[in-house]
Amino acid sequence: MKKLYIVIVVFGTVVLMTMAIYYKKYSDFLMQPVFSKATYVTIDKGTNFGEFVGTIEKLNANGDNWQWRLFSKLEKVGTWLTVGEFLIDPQLPPLEMMKKIKANDVISYQFTIVEGINWQELKVKLQEDEVLKHELPNMDDRQLLQRLSSDKLSVEGLFLPETYQFVRGDSDVDVLIRAHKALNQVLQQAWSEKKPNLPFSSPYELLTLASIVEKETSKASERGIIAGVFVRRLQKNMRLQTDPTVIYGLGKSYDGDIRSRDLKTDTPYNTYTRKGLTPTPIAMASKDAIMACSQPVAGKSLYFVANNQGGHYFSDTYEQHQRAVKAYLKGEKL
Numbered sequence: 001m002k003k004l005y006i007v008i009v010v011f012g013t014v015v016l017m018t019m020a021i022y023y024k025k026y027s028d029f030l031m032q033p034v035f036s037k038a039t040y041v042t043i044d045k046g047t048n049f050g051e052f053v054g055t056i057e058k059l060n061a062n063g064d065n066w067q068w069r070l071f072s073k074l075e076k077v078g079t080w081l082t083v084g085e086f087l088i089d090p091q092l093p094p095l096e097m098m099k100k101i102k103a104n105d106v107i108s109y110q111f112t113i114v115e116g117i118n119w120q121e122l123k124v125k126l127q128e129d130e131v132l133k134h135e136l137p138n139m140d141d142r143q144l145l146q147r148l149s150s151d152k153l154s155v156e157g158l159f160l161p162e163t164y165q166f167v168r169g170d171s172d173v174d175v176l177i178r179a180h181k182a183l184n185q186v187l188q189q190a191w192s193e194k195k196p197n198l199p200f201s202s203p204y205e206l207l208t209l210a211s212i213v214e215k216e217t218s219k220a221s222e223r224g225i226i227a228g229v230f231v232r233r234l235q236k237n238m239r240l241q242t243d244p245t246v247i248y249g250l251g252k253s254y255d256g257d258i259r260s261r262d263l264k265t266d267t268p269y270n271t272y273t274r275k276g277l278t279p280t281p282i283a284m285a286s287k288d289a290i291m292a293c294s295q296p297v298a299g300k301s302l303y304f305v306a307n308n309q310g311g312h313y314f315s316d317t318y319e320q321h322q323r324a325v326k327a328y329l330k331g332e333k334l
Helices: 002-031 049-058 065-075 094-102 119-128 141-147 172-193 203-216 220-235 243-253 260-264 287-294 318-329
Strands: 039-043 084-088 108-112 163-167 303-306 312-315
Touching (some): 002 065, 002 094, 039 049, 049 065, 065 094, 119 172, 141 172, 163 172, 172 203, 172 287, 203 220, 203 287, 220 287, 220 303, 220 312, 243 260, 303 318, 312 318
Antiparallel strands (some): 108 163
16 A cells, blocks of 8 residues: 555646646647748638647747647637738747737738720739739730629720728739729719710710720829810710820730821721710729819810920810910920
8 A cells, every 4th residue: 555655646646747747848838939030821621720830840949739729728719710811920829829910910912903905905914913813814904804703795994993901812803893993983873973964975975085084094184174165065966086085996016106197097996087975995994083084174175285385275165175286286384
């Protein structure tokens, strides 16, 4: 009995010492930072806690696997995982790191759709982004229109120029869906606030003219005036006669110079040879351009030409316009 008692005491002492050692290790684990330096951690959709621990172990996280498993059971953090990319600061201990992840405090990135960019140019910019997932290369425009839930026949002009936030794991199509929804909201507002008796039968026609205005001027103060010129020309059944539409219709054959023969070459987008609006927008129109076309500036001018000062000179009559064109060609400031 005495020997048994000694064995029990020794065994109990060993167990208690072992428990104390592991308790100390676990307590230290809870207090020490997970990483010794700032570390990016990516959590994919469907990742469980065990897989997450494997990921951070590969990133040289502190702590043994048993400590992380015990931590998950005691703190019940296994369901706290959210999808995204996280920057874990070196001072964060395990529980604080998990709180950051639970709060979905992900790293966000930006993609800007520039005013006046066309669809082909936008696709290239999206492809160049190194963070976005790229779905577009495996998708044609018809499939993209289906993803957008759009009834239009062309993708051109269907995205609002703005800066959009996204997180790692988002795709180029995700950004485009947001940009399309933003455009529809702006169009709905512009259509509800438009002046009466404008020559548009739909918000899409308003968008089409806005894209032309966007390409005609980079000056915010001129958008409403140029919109007014185009609206009056449409109302008088005059051709719009605007170079950006001709350039768009030329496509890849445009070499940077527009020639007299180009103005005479008929395409669906040549507003020198055809009356009315183009079949589709020719670029991404900003909110300001859209609102300018819904609220065009009243006046009598029907013509405009560059004024050699970064803007345009407006004329009421063709004779005035011809004199202005001659002055422009001479390099005179108008």
